[in-house]
Amino acid sequence: MNETKGLIFNIQRFSVHDGPGIRTVVFEKGCPLRCKWCANPESQIPSPQLAWTKNKCIGCGECSRSNLKCSPYFSEDELYWDNLDDEDAAAIDKVCPSKALHVIGYETTVSEVIKQIDRDSIFYGDEEGGLTISGGEPLMQPKFTYQLLREAKKNGINTAIETTGFGTTADFIKIAGKLDYLLMDIKTLDDNMHRKVTGVSNEVILDNFNTISRAYPDLPIQVRTPVIPGVNDTEEAIGSIADFIRCKNNVRYELLKYHRLGESKYASLHRMYPMGDVELSEDTFRRLKQFEFNNISSQLEDEGWQKGLGI
């Protein structure tokens, strides 16, 4: 039996924006990057953690009266707590009636996830839909990610990952060998900026991109750039990414518009939202999309890409 364990925080069904077809997305927990705009801040720390969703809280005080070792307490309408231990994590489910206070992240096994995939597989169709591993960063749990993909492939399931590309090249190569489809972010080519807004250099990421696209010329790769105000919302920034990916086989490019849908999650983790009040204007995004299309998507050779996807 397959007993490699992985730490995940959600399995999302009927996903329609994370690869072709109808997919099941497994969100792994833990990420080496700290992007300021991250919409899944609960995915960053590679261990279970407590969160408190204020608008779900009914203020009943059951948590502060409980025997939890993390001893939650209210102060000025906010809930605070100490570090979470395993015992608490198991008990907390029964403590908070509204699940305002809840644990994010749980251990699972490859066979457990595969069971879920099997149930959903009727929705995948002949070749399109399937499993997408997202995160967090799938390359941060390479063994679990690899085994899960291998098991899915063995069962004839279409596979994809959504990655920052930040991991060891050896792991990435091994994992990419089990993929039908790769979704990878390239946020900016400006390394200074990259370090500043994600906490890591883009060198590993760009190298990995080159290596993978050379090693697997038939693997369709969807490169995505979240357009972030003040980071890469210019023609120059997008244009340089275009130059970088232009000569690769089987690459498609997509701009994603910055959104603030993760903002409330920061509050539930007692974190400030790093982006503040910044917004991306509709006009800027539309202009960049047009620019992107003229300079990249309209020129990319993606017949093979389409073939690989069965589109």
Added chain:
Amino acid sequence: MSNVLLSPQEERIGKNKGKVKLFGREQRIYDSFQNSKSVVDVQRAKYFTESFKETEGQALSLRWAKALYNIAEKIDVVIDDDQLIVGRGGKAGKYGIIYPELDGCFLRQFVKQASSRVESPFEIDEEDIKVIENEIAPYWEGKTYYEDFAHAMPKDVLKITYDPKDLFSSRFILNESSSMRSALQWVHDYKKGIDLGFEAIKSEAKTALENLDEFDPKDTVDKAEFYESIIIVSDAIILWAKRHGDEAKRLAEIESSQKRKQELLEIARICYKVPAKPAETFHEALQAQWFIQMFSRLEQKTGATISNGRMDQYLYPYYEKDLKEGRITPEKAKELFRCVWLAMAQYQDLFVSPAGVKFHEGYAHWEAVTIGGVDEDGYDATNDLSYLLLEDKREFPLNYPDLAARVHAGSPERFLKEIAITIKDGSGFPKLINDEEIIPILVSKGADFASANDYAVSGCTEVRMPNLDTFTTPCPFINLAAILELTLYNGRMAKYGDELLTIETGDVTTFKSYEDLENAFVAQERYLLKQALRQQFVANRTRPKHFASPLGSSLHKLCMKAGKDLHSEKIDGGFDAGFFDFIGFGTVADSLAAIKKCVYEDETISWSDLLQALKDNFEGAEPIRQRLLNAPKYGNDDKYVDSIAKRIDKEAVSFVNQYAKNIGIYMDLRYVSQSVNVPFGTVVGATPNGRFAGTALSDGSSASQGADEHGPTAVLLSNYRTKNTNYNNRAARLLNIKLTPASVAGDIGTKKLVQFIKSWRDLKLWHLQFNIINKETLLDAKAHPENYRSLLVRVAGYSAYFVELSPNLQDDVVNRTAHDEIA
């Protein structure tokens, strides 16, 4: 609404400020009635009653045929300006008609309240009130089906049906619907009426009459009367059509526009020809169909209003021939169809009894048009007309007719793709009906494959085989949430005080395990099933004494062969498919699961605290309500709760499998709530799934409002895993799925929707309909109804205009989870 894509329907509304945008003829016809209030037309009731007064004592089928002849002879013939298809059942504008033989005992009460009632009000003029009060109501009082049935019902059944002290007041525990309409939903064999015509049907009856055994009294009385009724009804419909010919001719003579004059002369020519003689062109065929359909409405009120059958099949030969001979274009065919839809939209399904109107909010009727599916031989039947009808639905933003697409394993990709595109347009049409589930079920119950393959969708989710099915009595509705409350309060309900309504199954606080509770629930469930079957047994016996259907019988092979009216209790070779309905499936499965989890497993809530919280409608007990809300919920592919739902289903299907045959018809389990989940919710206190007292129950076989948190695929899987496919005693399961436009946007979204539909088909689920809309739209529509007058919303089996729904039902729609996907 910046983050959500709008569906084309919403965009249209934005551009046209709530006005439906049509062109030319269609716009003019639409404008002629859209802003009018719904009015009651008494003519049908008046002439029906007038004839009945003169035929006392005669055979019912003869009386019915003569009454129809009286109507055909006297009812006002009205031809709308610009119309190409003629035949109305009442005055100009939006109108409803009355069937006093059904529930005339409510008429006096109705005329006082009609214009002021909250749900589906009707205007009625002073003169007509006098006709009702002086000519119609006095004759029927004491003679209606309703009164006869209520008096015949055993006392212990009556107690959970009507208030024994006030027989006109429903208790919404075990409801009957047999007094709201004279038969379950129905589809005629239109093909016979169009292809052969009523002169041929009349000859068929004459020949049968001549061939009767002159020495057999059964033949010379019963059958002779039947065939005479067929002759009279054939004359009646031919006369009615001819009067339309006369009127068209008269109008043509005074018409100044040459173009309209020609149209009117063509109408006159067609009305003199069909449905007397066989139709020869598409226009003639469609006119013949509409005459039959409209005359059928004058004949009686069947469930959901008479359906249109497989229009893409029986009209196709005419369409193909006209195309080949250059008589028609696809555009012209669409125009004729739209003339039919616009005539249909002016008919308003009028319910006189207070229970009837609560069961059918929003003037809705479901004259389902069926497209696609397999032909009699089992091969794909999709043709150009199937695509034309889909195209028409995309272009023509009216909620009539209800379009139903049959889907099977061999449906062409193009058909599925065009279905998906049409659904995405936002009106939720077409609804989908699954051949892979329905055909085997029909065959397992005794249908031959050819008839089963040729079934037509009828009503909101049901099906009919027009020459094999027989009329069956409208179904009982069982309030599952009331069963739960009866279990919690030992055979009593909070609303009805100390009165023992059913049986005592024990004090729940003494139950040692969850299994004790589930067994008590099942005992109450079986008690309600027992009473539902008894109620139906009485209804079945009562119905043929009150109704006849000479028109329906004339189009039915078995009736014409046996010389028996379609309303007879038993017709040789007939397929007698009846059903009963469960309301609140999700509400109850969730409630039982919550008790299992919180009271017995986690022990986070005690029985006494739970019962107190329910009694207080959760006031001061929000932590308890939150725990209940966070227990496992049906609709999330969660075995914990789905296994409970499956047992509720199993107890019912196994019960009717054993006992229903003694009534002589199938009585199968259906989950189609229409809007019944709203009135049923009003009598049920707070429930252990966290639902507040008096609010709507879950609809059809859908999840409780807002409980389906894992997306539409999990909803389908829960539905699939709660069926007991080792029994064939199942009827329709209505399943609503709401999607936001963003989740199926673009060509890629279309492919995903097609894939979703294929999966639904492969899971062999009966029915599926989508509601592609977003919550903000609905909230805004509720706040600003004036801007959303043309907003269509799917409510449990039919489309209605959102702003025409009561505030309660609007809330119900809003609260169903929208499966949004913003990324």
